[in-house]
Each structure stands twice: as C-alpha cells, then as structure tokens.
C-alpha cells in the first residue's frame with residue numbers, strides 16, 4: 171500500500187484552535203486504498219514534521235492551507251511565510267514526492283500559492299473525489315486533465331475556468347477527527363466540528379464561500395448528521411459540537427430537521443453554530459434549537475442599514491434581522507454579533523442606523539464585533555466594484571498585501587473614529603482587532619468561571635468583567 175501524508179499547516183489558536191476537519195474527511199476517503207497519516211500542525215507547529223516524514227516515508231504529501239491572513243486590517247497577520255518556513259520548505263528539502271495543495275485559503279489564491287510553493291498539484295474546493303482520482307492518475311501515469319478543479323505546476327489555469335457548481339452529490343463521510351489526530355489538546359478549548367452541508371446559493375458581494383464550496387446547497391440527511399454527533403459524543407464525552415456551515419439555517423427547513431432528529435434521539439450535547447440567516451428565522455427554529463442543546467450562536471447580519479444591506483446583496487431586510495434579534499432575546503440564546511462597516515453606500519448616517527439597531531435590539535449580555543473595511547477577494551462582485559471605483563487596480567496583487575473596501579462616503583479614519591466612540595460607550599461592543607482579550611482578563615474570567623461554576627459561554631463572562639473594568643477605569 172502506498173502512503174499518503176496529509177499536513178495541517180494551520181497554527182492559529184485564536185479565537186480557539188480548530189481541528190483539521192477537511193483533512194480528516196479526505197483521510198476517510200483515502201484509507202481503503204492507501205496508508206494515510208495526518209500531521210496536525212496546530213499545536214506542534216511543524217517541530218516534529220521532518221521526523222514524521224522520515225519515519226513514515228510517504229509516497230504523496232498533501233498540505234492543507236486554510237488561512238492566508240487574519241482579515242484584520244490594522245494587524246495584518248500573513249500566515250503564508252510561516253507555512254512555507256515551518257512546513258513546506260523543510261519537507262521539500264528532505265523528500266522528493268508529489269506535493270499537493272488544497273484547503274479554503276488555497277482555493278481563494280491557487281495561482282499565487284502554486285507559484286510561491288513550487289507544489290506539483292493543487293485542488294480547488296472540495297477534494298473527496300478529486301484527490302483519490304489524482305493519486306490514481308499519478309500512480310498509473312495517466313492523464314489528469316479531467317480531474318475536477320485541478321491545477322498543476324505546468325498549468326495554473328485561470329480561475330474563472332473552474333467549475334464551482336459541483337453537480338454530483340458530495341461523498342460525505344464521518345470525519346472521526348478524534349481518531350485521526352491527537353484530540354487531547356482540543357478538549358480544553360476546542361470544539362468538534364461538524365459540517366451539515368456544502369455551498370451557499372446567496373450572493374453577498376464580498377463573500378468567498380460560494381467560490382470555495384460551490385454555489386448551491388448540498389445537504390446531508392439529518393439522520394446521518396445525528397449519527398455522526400451521537401457516535402462522536404459516545405467516544406469523547408463532554409465537548410461542544412460546532413456546525414461549520416456557511417449558514418446553518420439554510421436551505422429553509424434543514425436546521426429544523428437536524429434539531430428534530432437530535433431531540434428525537436435524546437442526544438444530550440452542547441451545540442453551537444456560526445452563520446444564522448435572519449431570512450429563515452422563526453419561533454419554531456429557536457424552540458427546536460434550544461431543545462436540541464444550542465448554547466451559543468453567531469449572528470452575522472453585517473449591517474442594519476437598509477441601504478447597505480441592499481448594496482451588500484445580503485438577501486434579507488432589516489425587519490428580518492429585528493425579528494431574529496427578538497427571538498434571540500426571548501430565548502436568551504447567547505449570541506456573538508458581527509457587523510462589517512464600510513460597505514458600498516456606508517456613511518455616518520447608515521453607521522448610526524446600525525448603532526441604533528444594536529442599542530434597541532441586541533441583548534447587552536451579548537458580544538458585538540465591529541469590523542471596519544471589507545477584505546476584497548478575487549472573483550467576487552466586490553472585487554469588480556472596487557476595480558471600477560478605482561479602489562484597486564486589476565494588475566494589483568491582493569494576496570500578500572490585502573486590499574480592503576471602504577465606501578467613498580466614509581473614510582477609514584472617520585470610520586475608525588466612529589467605531590472607537592461606539593465601543594467606548596458600549597461595554598459589549600468591541601472593535602475587530604480586539605478579538606483576543608488581554609491575558610489578565612482571560613485569567614480573571616477563568617478563575618470566575620471555576621469558582622462560580624459558570625456554564626455560560628466564556629464571552630458572557632468576559633462581558634461582565636469588561637463592564638466592571640470599565641466602571642473601575644481599568645479599560
């Protein structure tokens with residue numbers, strides 16, 4: 171049996187360490203035909219990778235590139251240099267086997283990463299079918315031309331030629347993350363990631379998700395999802411299960427069906443999810459989510475200004491966000507809100523519209539992250555708009571030096587001032603750059619949680635400490 175080593179090059183541990191779900195799913199697809207091993211770089215950070223390669227002697231090596239940068243304009247962490255230094259270069263120096271790239275970051279910037287790394291192959295988007303097909307072609311020395319979304323060192327095709335429609339149903343397997351990597355370090359701060367579908371058929375102008383996962387929803391059955399959660403829960407015990415879908419409650423009825431299956435089986439787990447679409451929120455959804463075990467959600471309306479929502483092409487309107495906020499309050503479901511300021515048409519007035527919404531509708535116990543500027547990604551409508559408005563030039567690279575979109579009517583400086591002022595007077599509102607609280611605050615939160623045996627999400631404990639520090643003049 172030939173050997174495949176899959177390397178997770180992500181060492182980011184904020185806001186918390188995320189296990190390499192995609193690599194585990196690929197390992198599940200390959201393991202019948204290959205001896206597969208995953209090297210997880212999150213905690214080891216590349217220190218023992220060379221040793222692992224020498225021991226395992228792989229025939230193929232796949233590197234997963236998840237994050238390119240942190241999307242925080244005033245901090246700008248560029249991860250790629252570290253990925254080259256810690257992972258790719260040391261391996262290329264000791265072994266000459268086909269090197270394959272993939273992952274969500276890679277899927278956004280394939281040409282740049284192929285050139286920079288000198289990799290032999292890359293697969294854009296999901297790879298459950300393409301990766302086994304590629305390995306087979308390499309082994310049998312047959313033509314790779316028909317492999318879905320493949321790039322090669324010789325032919326880093328123009329991205330617009332790629333197909334994001336994914337016509338065939340996805341071959342969803344159980345990731346069994348805890349069996350494939352050392353899951354111990356994740357038990358303290360981590361989560362068990364679950365994907366219930368792929369793709370997003372909405373068209374928010376800045377968003378890369380439809381480019382990475384495809385432009386239509388492809389869902390798993392609720393039974394399959396519940397099976398996966400049930401089995402992982404039996405193996406691991408107390409861990410939070412987190413849904414990593416683009417939006418959890420899309421398409422309509424999907425989230426409700428998953429909750430019903432979990433309730434029906436009496437699975438007692440702690441759940442949380444990113445992306446709740448205000449468009450599909452109902453009393454029934456919230457009731458089911460509470461009963462199924464949701465302990466936290468992320469609400470990402472981006473704006474509460476009717477004009478900006480329309481210009482971002484969010485596909486929902488202010489009354490739907492107000493309804494969602496009402497349900498969040500009614501069910502007291504801990505929520506992290508995310509607002510993205512500076513989009514097309516944003517000005518001081520629209521900024522105030524969103525602030526008014528926060529003041530009137532958001533539970534003050536919930537966290538609100540305020541981001542200034544929208545990261546411009548290739549192949550998005552925002553990219554075209556930014557070129558047209560002269561914000562960026564077509565020949566300009568936005569890979570290593572990311573470009574951010576700011577509305578013509580509100581400069582970055584002015585927007586920063588508005589955000590600073592808004593966050594100074596609201597203890598639960600935080601500028602995006604401060605996503606990691608000061609270490610002393612985290613320490614205090616941990617002590618408080620332990621002594622008072624708190625089970626609320628940590629952000630709620632942090633909000634209370636922030637409020638106190640503010641009143642004591644420590645913040």
Ligand code: B12
Pocket residue numbers: 180182183184185186187188189190191192193195196231232233234235236237238239240241242270271272273274275277278292293295296297298301361362363365378379382383412413414415416444605
């Ligand atoms: C869920 C998510 C989060 C969650 C993670 C929760 C969790 N439990 O995992 C949270 C909110 C915490 C988060 C945080 C961050 N995220 Co995030 N996140 C995502 C999201 C939506 C899905 C990731 C995921 O799990 N996908 C499901 C798995 C199954 O897919 P996958 O890993 O991509 O794997 C498939 C393919 O990519 C491929 N593949 C993967 N590896 C390999 C390797 C080889 C060799 C091959 C051939 C193929 C291959 O095959 C796999 C199976 O089909 C993506 C966007 C997206 N739609 O991809 C952004 C995304 C990855 N995040 C992004 C960023 C920037 C971040 C943060 C840095 C933001 C911040 N400043 O906090 C942090 C970093 C956190 C960390 N510790 O790394 C960016 C990265 C792009 C960039 N600019 O760098 C993305 C792409 C979103 C975007 N802006 O476009 N994130």
Ligand code: SF4
Pocket residue numbers: 370371372373374377378379380416417445484
């Ligand atoms: S709904 Fe979310 S995932 Fe879908 S396009 Fe809009 S921002 Fe992206």
